Amino acid sequence: MTFINYASREINCKIVYYGPGLCGKTTNLQYIYDSTAPQAKGKLISLATETDRTLFFDFMPLELGTVRGFKTRFHLYTVPGQVYYDASRKLILKGVDGVVFVADSQEERMDANVESLYNLEENLQTQGYDLMQLPYVLQLNKRDLPGAVPVEDLTYELQKKGEPVYEAVAPVGTGVFDTLKAVAKQVLTELRKT
């Protein structure tokens, strides 16, 4: 839920990166963190296991600038991708303003993508959201890997509602900021309707 503070003139929005295990959600956040000026970001918090798998969530606040005199801050979260952390995923979706689905382009991860996308729709519903009405972007990550499924095939399988689709190679930043911009733009556009 967007929080608008007229006293401190701030807008705070929550964006969640969703997707199957090891698809590159944390890598997206890490790249954004590494590429952002210190004054525009807070700490990158990772609640991870000893082997660096996300246990609960990753979080970083990102300040984009001012719109209509209001400081605009995005709170970026990732969810743990592994199937058995579903309870954590549900919690992190609470109060979400926009979602990025990070798909893994490898053929052997196709089933995991489909399962995670289904899980996203289901978990959004339990929180009172409808994916079809929510700011949403599809990112096709790991485009650099040999044998990546063609973009047309992935889009055909995973695109839900004509949402923007971005190809990405998260470790080197390809498509990372395009994805973020696309979802942030949709979230801010929603504010017009409030």
Place this chain on the structure above:
Amino acid sequence: MAHSPFILQEQEFQKLKTVLARLCVECVARVVFLVDRDGQTIAFNGDIGDMDTTSFASLAAGNVAATNSMAKLIGEDGFPAVFHEGERESIFISVIGRSLLVVVFDERSTLGLVKLRTKRASYEVAAILEEASRQSQTFAANNVSAFADITDEDIDSLFS
């Protein structure tokens, strides 16, 4: 669709700050935060030093969300309060509807005192937030938002 935004006006913000300031003194606390359940800081009072308050708020909300889910697994509706005891600093979190009142205190205070004072303050905070929520809905319904006429250029300028 996303839920309607929560809009906090200057008057309610100042009322909340006043309650938090008083609670901070009464509890002999280092700092007192009011955080929403989505992890966003609504207001705070006290000595934050170099504390990363944004991360703190997010983790406090995650903490309460996780403990509430644990509560449900053992047949409780939720835990109305959560306490973390440290060697020097401790944290007491009281759940007030969709918000959390978070008190950080050290050995100059006691858990009993913090619980007692927080309980009283929580009634006042709840009343102010209820009024703020009513106003937020009226504001949205009357479509007097400052953002109704945001242009594509305004949004694009954030990314330039």
